[in-house]
Amino acid sequence: MIRSVLLLTCLAAPALATTQDDVLSVALIPGWQTENGGRMAGLDLRLAPGWKTYWRSPGDAGIPPSFDWSGSENVRSVRLHWPAPDVFQVNRMQTIGYHDRLVLPVEVTPEDPARPIRLRVRMDLGVCDEICMPATVELGSELTAPGAPDDAIRAALARRAATAQEAGVTRVACSIDPIADGLRITARVGLPDPGLPEVVAFETADRDVWVAEAVTERRGGELVSITELVPPSGAPFALDRSQITMTILAAGSAVEVRGCPAP
Incomplete structure (x- = not known):
């Protein structure tokens, strides 16, 4: 909207x-x-x-x-x-x-x-x-x-995005919780700190699902990013974790992490 x-x-x-x-x-x-x-x-x-x-x-x-x-x-x-x-x-x-x-x-x-x-x-x-x-x-x-x-x-x-392996990602864990109109994802990614501001963009296989701008912070070697997903139905829904893509952007570079496994 x-x-x-x-x-x-x-x-x-x-x-x-x-x-x-x-x-x-x-x-x-x-x-x-x-x-x-x-x-x-x-x-x-x-x-x-x-x-x-x-x-x-x-x-x-x-x-x-x-x-x-x-x-x-x-x-x-x-x-x-x-x-x-x-x-x-x-x-x-x-x-x-x-x-x-x-x-x-x-x-x-x-x-x-x-x-x-x-x-x-x-x-x-x-x-x-x-x-x-x-x-x-x-x-x-x-x-x-x-x-x-x-x-x-x-x-x-x-200039393509580096894969998780190329970037040195050591761990990916995602908690998924229902909210009134969809789902909240809290992703924790073990990734070396580039010393630069980082932005995380979440994508799902269904382009009709609205994805909120993620809130992201560093906790040492762990990147924590939270977003919300709202489908057209406006209700919690079944989500295929394997089809989630996280792209981590920092000053013209990118890291693409595919899949969002449970902790």
Whole structure:
């Protein structure tokens, strides 16, 4: 509800004379064929100064992006490799995303590696500065082998979130308690202290479940983060712990912890 009100407020602003083309350009980087016969391509989003767009889980004041690959040919699956995002504060609300430029690596698994891939995507996303606007982009290209390595894609891949093992996570334990309209999660993660402010973003497999901004604190080598989950039903619900993802953000770096086992 908060996100919808913000968007409607932004769209009512006098600066509506600004158009999508004024603030956003998007190109498809064809990339290269991987050793397993797949394709590593990329989406190159460039934003006007001061404008930003959002990560897959954007926070209360952000607009989540969506991708429709259904017009593609010879494509079995598509996986996005998100670079570590930045954390912004908007009207005392936290948002998570990118400014200036986002190169989003796109890993494509074809039906038949011997045939060209025709990749087509429709993107719906939000772009914001002092106002926000919804943006829609449609791109397409035929990706023939072998392609060519691309430095921008490689740099974006290098900024991906570290796994729990790579980051030195020693323990993950989550307590889950019912509340009037959903569930409260208290997560305790054994993780070396980076000496920087940390933000934890929780995600569930069900995108219809609202996730509150987490309250996070350090207790030495343990990170404690608390959030609340509210489903459309507005009541406690069954939660698959294995489908919870915690992303720990600190000054341009990220650690992704999958699963939220009981203590």
